Amino acid sequence: MSIDDGNLDVGQSVISTNGVNGTKVTTWAVTTVDGVETGRTAVSSVTSVAPVDQVTSVGTRVPPPAPEPAPEPAPVADSGGGGGCDPNYSGPCVPIASDVDCAGGSGNGPAYVAGPVYVVGSDIYDLDRDGDGVACDK
Template structure:
């Protein structure tokens, strides 16, 4: 009995929906009752007012068909048109009103143009100075030292370079600051010796010159034309008188130096009688 009652209610709701929304409303009313029946069968596992089999398949089929009917009914139901905007209503009212369409008797006055204000000059922006920093390496020579020593194998006053001097190199790194491309600051960052100088060494001669050789004694003139045989070790000339060289005698002839008396000391050259004359 309840099945028939629910069915009658479903038909009535569908008829009311059809009266308000057409066929779309009718389908929506049936879809709502079908969804209720499918959910009841799935949850309770009992036949609903549609006398469905108490199975999940029957409940799912009822839900699927009802959802399809609901979708189709929603598409077929008429939709209400949007209300016209107030601006359109005002425009329609202004057109339909004869008072608005009638021309105004009051003459329109043309407003006098206003003088434009003097434009304010735009201040020129002050350019921001561009400050940059860079590094520069500057090489400077390092002078070499010089030393000398006496060299006894060189003549006195002579100078000979033993080791040539070579200057070194010093590299200075500077940090340079520029403003708009103009140097405004410089600071020394580091100093590096890239090559060491080589000191100069000079030899100075200290050899003393040899003394000049002593002059050889002049040969004694041989007045007699020979050497006296009483003396040996040198030629004692045969003459009227022979003296020792460097003595107080006045010649005219002189013995050549120390000689040995081997005979008679006729010229009295051996004053001490040791057998050696002019010693």
């Protein structure tokens, strides 16, 4: 037997009640002639254990549609480096790259920025060596 279940999504089903076989006891009157059965009549029939039907719950709930993905953020203005400007810094564009160093310093790039550059987020490229919030200022 199946029942509709509004707590399950459409396409899902769960056995909510396991089926169980019942037990029925029948008493017979048997007629024999010279030890050979010649007839049989049911005298009584009693169900000692009632059978239980298996019940399957079938989902009827239609889930809400998945939310629309958030739009991609607009690219940050680029000063020609091709990778955009890192939002952790203000002032001159600090390019988004695997590493950025201060122009004229001892760093090995691959990208460079001429300062002063102001740290407004995390100093992910470690440009502000003295920790005063202004990078590439020497």
